[in-house]
Each structure stands twice: as structure tokens, then as C-alpha cells.
Amino acid sequence: MRQPVFIISRGITPFLTAVAVVILALAIVLFPQPVFQAALRGLRAWWEIVVPALLPFFIISQLFMGLGIVHFLGVLLEPVMRPLFNVPGSGAFVMAMGYTSGAPISAILTSQLRQQQLVTRVEGERLICFTNNASPLFMLGAVAVGMLHNPTLGPALAGAHYGANLFLGVLFRFYGRRAPASPPGNHPLLSLPRRAWRAMIQAQQRDGRSLGQLLGDAVSHSFQTLITIGGFITLFSVIIQVAGMLGILDLLARLLLYAGHPLGLTPATAGALASGIFEMTMGTKFASEAPVPLGEQLTAISIIMGWAGLSVLGQVAAMTSKTDLRLGPFILARLLHGFLAAFMVQLFRGPARPVLGWLTGSHFLSTPVSWLSLGVHYTGFTLTLAALLLFLTVLGLFARLTLYRRF
Structure with missing residues (x-):
């Protein structure tokens, strides 16, 4: 039957x-005129926001893959990633890049790990479920400062977004637990640095590219990926415009009003959720402009950022198309991510506010914050991350010099 x-x-x-x-x-x-304006908005968002934010991370990630740093981290962090998330240690690199640069870099890196047989299909599906995030620059800058005009809301939004995704990582560790897993390392902790160094050297030997070729390939591959992302952003900007003109967004808003009723959402934010189904940036912008209380705005924004939009789902599908990774678990994770983040953002604005204030800095959430203090507050985190990436890059270059003695 x-x-x-x-x-x-x-x-x-x-x-x-x-x-x-x-x-x-x-x-x-x-309707050529409104469609042209929509396409232009998408191209501007891609060129002015996406390219500057993601290009450096894309190039660095390609260098890390070629220099064997991913293999180095895979061995070194195996004792952490395997018990927590049931993925190999190499997933730590994907997680770090996904949480610092945003989607769809985690899908790209997971696909590369799968193609190199560093993760199984189920492990790759687990990994991609909890490493897809909105960019911290988008949450702290574009949303909190640019849309809501309140920088103090940035930590609450980011904390709920990241916290919900980490919870999903622990939850999805049980997904496909009966499936075959990649061989776990079972060695003494004291031997991990030596084994990690050996794994990096072996990875560079298998790669075999010179440093000049590696740099060229990294830049070329990164730009090709960004062009694909730009196409998706422009296409879905046009789709949102057409859906609005045809009344499809209004129909979706009515349907979402029933689904969001338990969360206290009203018709004013249902329209923003309808746009957020297609594209995250436009959805969050409409939610921030809705004439509703701040709590409802934050709930709608958290749902939209957790879902990420069909535009991001399309990008992830394109990046994983050459692998056997399935998108079903990823779509389920995005739905859960949106609702979990909506719950947690209210928690961080209520009972957990003192805890978040302690984690983000003394009195940061309770006093007015200027652009300068916001920049100073996050400069330490940015410099720490940059120093770590620089150290790992130098480590990989030193390994290459040790291996080849020349470029």
C-alpha cells in the first residue's frame, strides 16, 4: 500500500x-521594478556584510585543512568531543569556526571532513546539527545595535542562541547511536601532543601541495563558495518580495500565528516570522520593527535566528550535495533550535540575568553601554581568538618547514 x-x-x-x-x-x-530593488538589497547585504565577515574565516579554514591543523586538533580534542557530542575530535575545529563566523561554514567544513573520511555519515549529521549558528557579528552588531538599538541585549540573544545549540549537541549525541562510529583514540593523555603533531605531519605529507599553491587554492575556493552564498541571498531576497506581492506571506503569517500562540506571539510578529521562514536577515529586521513589547520581539528574533531561513538551508544543501549527509536531522535541529532559543532568551532576561551578567562582564547588562565600551568588552575575546588562530597557523607552517625544509 x-x-x-x-x-x-x-x-x-x-x-x-x-x-x-x-x-x-x-x-x-x-514586476521588474520591485524585483530589481529586492535583488539589489540582497547583493548589497552580501557584499557589505557577508563577504567581509566570512571571507577571512573561509581562507583560514582552507589553510587549516591543508596544513593538517584539523588533524592536530582532532587528536588533541578527542577526549572532549567524543564524550560530550559523540563526534571525533576534528569536530572541535568545525564547532569553533561555526560559533565564531556563522553559517554555512560548518556545513562546508563538515562536508570536507566527510570527504576525507574523518567522520562517518551519522557523525557528520550530528556535527552539522549543532554547529550552524548566526554570526556573532550579526547578533551583537546588526541585531542588538543596528535593529534593536540596545547593545545590552546582545549577550542575551547570543547566549540563548549558542546555549540552545550546545544543548542540541548534547541531545543529538544519541542520534544514530547504533550506527558505526569512527575509530576513537584510546591513548594516554600525556601522549596526545606527540600523537597530534604526528597526525599533522602525516596530513601534510598526504596533501603534498606547496605553500604557494595552498594559499592560491584557499583564496580561490573561498571566493567560489562566497559567490554561491551570494546567489542564494539574492534569490531569496527576490522570493520574499514576490511572496509578499502575491499574498503568500500573509497566508503564512496566519498559519504561524496559531503555531506561535503558546509563546505569546501576536499578528504583528507573525508577519516577521513568515519572512524569517525564507531569509533570516529580513525576518529579524521586521521583528525588531514590530509594534510589540520587547520580550515578544526577542522571542520572534530568537526563533528566526534558530531556524536560519530557507536561504541558509539551501546553502547547506548545496555545500553537502557531494556527500551522503542527509538534511532531515539538520532541519529538525533548526526547528528545535528556534524554540529552545526563544525559551532561553526569556530565561536570560529573567531568572538567569545575574548569571549572564557575570559571564559577560561586571555590570554589563545593568548599565548603559556605549559603542566604545561594547567594542572594548568584546575586543579581548576577538584578540584571544585571533591569537589562537595565528598560533595554530604558525604551528602548521613550522611543521611544513620541518617536513620539507623549503617551500
Whole structure:
């Protein structure tokens, strides 16, 4: 009985996709002016925000893969990542980059780990579920300062967003627990640095590229990835515009109003959630402008950032298309992420506010914060991260010099 239903569903999906594409094409022809403006907004967002924020991290990540630093971290951090998240130690690199630079870099790095057989399919699916985040620059700068005009809300939004994703990492460690796992390292802790160094040297030997070729490939590959991301951002900016003109956003808003009723959401924020289904930036902007109490704005923004939008889902699908990683667990994780973050952001503004204030700095959440103090507060974190990346890069270059004696 199931086979005919399955065949019908497989036939309906391409048909509906084709209809949607035809409608989009007709809308572009019939409404060229608003579609052009929407595409221009998407391109500006990509060029002014995405490229400066992600390009350095993309290049660094490619260098780390080529220099064997991922293998170094994989061995060194195996005792931490395996018990907590049930993934190999190499997942720590994906986690660090995903939590500091935002989506879709975690999908790119996870795909590369899968292609190099450093993680199994299930481990890759676990890893991608809890390392996809909004950029800290987006949450602390664009949302808290630019949209909400209140920098003190940044730690609450970021804390809820990251905290919910870390909880998902622990939760998803039980996903596919009966599936085969990559061989865990079972060696004394004192031998980890020596084994990590050996793993990095072996990875560089297998790579075999000169430093000049490695740099060129890193820059080229990073720009190709960013062009793909820019295409998705522009496309979904147009889709949101067309959906709004055709009344689709209003229909989605009515449906989301029922789903968000337990969270206290009103029609004013349901429209923002409808836009956030497609694209995160526009959704959070509409939520910040909704004439509702601040708590409801933060709830809607947290849901949208946790879900990330169909634009990010499309980017992740494109980045993992050459692997056997499935997107079902990832989509489920994004839904859970949105609702968990919405709950936690209210927790951080209420009972857990003193704890968050202690973690982010003395009196940071209870006193007015200027642009200068905000910059000083996060400069220490930024410099620490930059110093760590620089140290690891120098370590990889030293290993290459030791191995080859010349460039």
C-alpha cells in the first residue's frame, strides 16, 4: 500500500517545484521594478556584510585543512568531543569556526571532513546539527545595535542562541547511536601532543601541495563558495518580495500565528516570522520593527535566528550535495533550535540575568553601554581568538618547514 503513495509523492514534488519556478519567473517579468530593488538589497547585504565577515574565516579554514591543523586538533580534542557530542575530535575545529563566523561554514567544513573520511555519515549529521549558528557579528552588531538599538541585549540573544545549540549537541549525541562510529583514540593523555603533531605531519605529507599553491587554492575556493552564498541571498531576497506581492506571506503569517500562540506571539510578529521562514536577515529586521513589547520581539528574533531561513538551508544543501549527509536531522535541529532559543532568551532576561551578567562582564547588562565600551568588552575575546588562530597557523607552517625544509 505504501509504494503507490510514495510514487505519487515523488511525482508531485517536482511538479510543485516547477510550478513555483514558473510563477517566480512570471513575477519577475510582470514586476521588474520591485524585483530589481529586492535583488539589489540582497547583493548589497552580501557584499557589505557577508563577504567581509566570512571571507577571512573561509581562507583560514582552507589553510587549516591543508596544513593538517584539523588533524592536530582532532587528536588533541578527542577526549572532549567524543564524550560530550559523540563526534571525533576534528569536530572541535568545525564547532569553533561555526560559533565564531556563522553559517554555512560548518556545513562546508563538515562536508570536507566527510570527504576525507574523518567522520562517518551519522557523525557528520550530528556535527552539522549543532554547529550552524548566526554570526556573532550579526547578533551583537546588526541585531542588538543596528535593529534593536540596545547593545545590552546582545549577550542575551547570543547566549540563548549558542546555549540552545550546545544543548542540541548534547541531545543529538544519541542520534544514530547504533550506527558505526569512527575509530576513537584510546591513548594516554600525556601522549596526545606527540600523537597530534604526528597526525599533522602525516596530513601534510598526504596533501603534498606547496605553500604557494595552498594559499592560491584557499583564496580561490573561498571566493567560489562566497559567490554561491551570494546567489542564494539574492534569490531569496527576490522570493520574499514576490511572496509578499502575491499574498503568500500573509497566508503564512496566519498559519504561524496559531503555531506561535503558546509563546505569546501576536499578528504583528507573525508577519516577521513568515519572512524569517525564507531569509533570516529580513525576518529579524521586521521583528525588531514590530509594534510589540520587547520580550515578544526577542522571542520572534530568537526563533528566526534558530531556524536560519530557507536561504541558509539551501546553502547547506548545496555545500553537502557531494556527500551522503542527509538534511532531515539538520532541519529538525533548526526547528528545535528556534524554540529552545526563544525559551532561553526569556530565561536570560529573567531568572538567569545575574548569571549572564557575570559571564559577560561586571555590570554589563545593568548599565548603559556605549559603542566604545561594547567594542572594548568584546575586543579581548576577538584578540584571544585571533591569537589562537595565528598560533595554530604558525604551528602548521613550522611543521611544513620541518617536513620539507623549503617551500
